[in-house]
Amino acid sequence: MASFTLLYDIVRWEEKAILEAARKKGVQANMVDCRELALDATAGTSPLTDHLVLERCVSHYRNIHATATLESLGHRVVNSFQSAYISSDKLFGSLALARAGIPTPRTFVAFTPESALRSLESLGYPAVVKPVVGSWGRLSALVKDKDFAEAILEDREYMYPMYQVYYLQEFVKRPPRDIRSFVVGGRTIAAIYRTSSSDWRTNTARGGKAETCPITGELDELSLRSAKAVGGEIVGVDLMESPNGLVVHEVNNTTEFKNTVPATGVDIPGLIVEYLASLEKR
Numbered sequence: 001m002a003s004f005t006l007l008y009d010i011v012r013w014e015e016k017a018i019l020e021a022a023r024k025k026g027v028q029a030n031m032v033d034c035r036e037l038a039l040d041a042t043a044g045t046s047p048l049t050d051h052l053v054l055e056r057c058v059s060h061y062r063n064i065h066a067t068a069t070l071e072s073l074g075h076r077v078v079n080s081f082q083s084a085y086i087s088s089d090k091l092f093g094s095l096a097l098a099r100a101g102i103p104t105p106r107t108f109v110a111f112t113p114e115s116a117l118r119s120l121e122s123l124g125y126p127a128v129v130k131p132v133v134g135s136w137g138r139l140s141a142l143v144k145d146k147d148f149a150e151a152i153l154e155d156r157e158y159m160y161p162m163y164q165v166y167y168l169q170e171f172v173k174r175p176p177r178d179i180r181s182f183v184v185g186g187r188t189i190a191a192i193y194r195t196s197s198s199d200w201r202t203n204t205a206r207g208g209k210a211e212t213c214p215i216t217g218e219l220d221e222l223s224l225r226s227a228k229a230v231g232g233e234i235v236g237v238d239l240m241e242s243p244n245g246l247v248v249h250e251v252n253n254t255t256e257f258k259n260t261v262p263a264t265g266v267d268i269p270g271l272i273v274e275y276l277a278s279l280e281k282r
Contacts, residue, residue: 002280003028004052007066009035009059013258017269018054025270027277034062039069046073052280053077054234054272056254060088060133063254078276079253083231087253090167091132093230096251100229102222103247105240108168113153116166120149128169129153133162135252142171172240172247179213179239179246182257182268183227185275188220190266192259210259218246226251234272 004022006029008015015031022029030050034057039046053075057063067081079087086092097104108119120127120143129152130140143149156163181191191213213219223237226248236255239246257268 001026001028002277003030003050004054004276004280005030005032005048005050006054006056007032007034007037007070009033009057009062012058012256014256014269015056017258017261018056018272021267021269021273025273025277027273029273034059034066037066039066039073041069041072044073046070046075048075051076052276054276055079055084058254064088076279078233078279079235080231080233083233083235084253087230087232087235087251089132090130090134090250091165093251094167094249096229097226097248100225102225102229103242103245105172105247105249106170108166110166110168111164113150113157113166116153116168117146117149119166119168120146123168123170125149126171128171130167130169131163132165132167139163169249172242172249174240174242177241178249179219179241180255180260181213181215181219181223181237181239182235182255182260182266183223183232183237184234184268184271185278186224186227186233188215188223189271190257190260190264190268191215191219191223192263210263212264222246222248234275 019029053070055067055077064084067077067084070077071081086096091109094107110116110119126142126144129143141152143152177193177195179191180194182189192210193213195209226237227235230251236252238250239248261268
């Protein structure tokens with residue numbers, strides 16, 4: 001019987017769905033709580049019995065550090081440390097997309113409020129200020145003028161040093177929605193529009209509405225190229241409809257799909273399990 005370890009720190013709908021899909025398909029999924037895991041990083045042996053590990057930790061720091069250690073101990077982790085490291089930092093993700101020639105919003109990085117303000121002047125207002133690490137749109141701000149920008153940047157100077165790396169991006173003129181596509185094992189398996197009537201951020205975690213999105217040739221190509229750019233096997237790709245076509249603004253490492261499954265009818269957890277089972281047979 002094929003088997004894998006599902007490493008988690010919070011059991012969400014997604015982890016329950018993957019576990020149930022594994023049960024239905026006759027694949028053994030062994031749940032391991034990362035919060036209770038102690039790994040001897042120098043011993044060369046691991047307490048996990050499965051060679052294959054599906055990394056599903058919500059915590060950015062647990063995710064990348066557990067992945068790096070497990071790979072060092074000989075495990076095959078999905079997604080890999082390299083992929084997780086790149087895609088969990090917005091700047092590193094933007095650099096990977098740009099290197100791959102994938103259309104992506106114009107992006108600046110600055111390290112003081114003064115250089116950030118100069119960058120925003122180059123981008124033009126309105127513009128977007130985001131933390132390099134974060135999810136669900138938290139601490140992202142749409143700044144409409146210099147006064148607003150100065151207030152946001154001043155607040156950031158009193159936060160954790162990570163928030164003083166200023167990730168600044170052009171505001172793409174788009175419909176009041178964006179697109180999230182899902183890539184599993186080199187296939188674009190589903191896509192949704194995420195629409196919000198009350199917030200410029202369309203994250204479904206913030207109340208954005210999910211509706212099925214057709215997988216066009218352009219969407220398929222950009223999704224696959226983006227996943228490849230970060231080395232991702234199971235990822236979510238965020239895109240926007242610009243006046244000049246689709247642009248990719250982010251690739252998500254441990255993506256959620258609770259709202260996508262009912263919107264599209266695609267069995268995402270089942271396809272994830274099938275992909276993991278195929279890895280076990282190689």
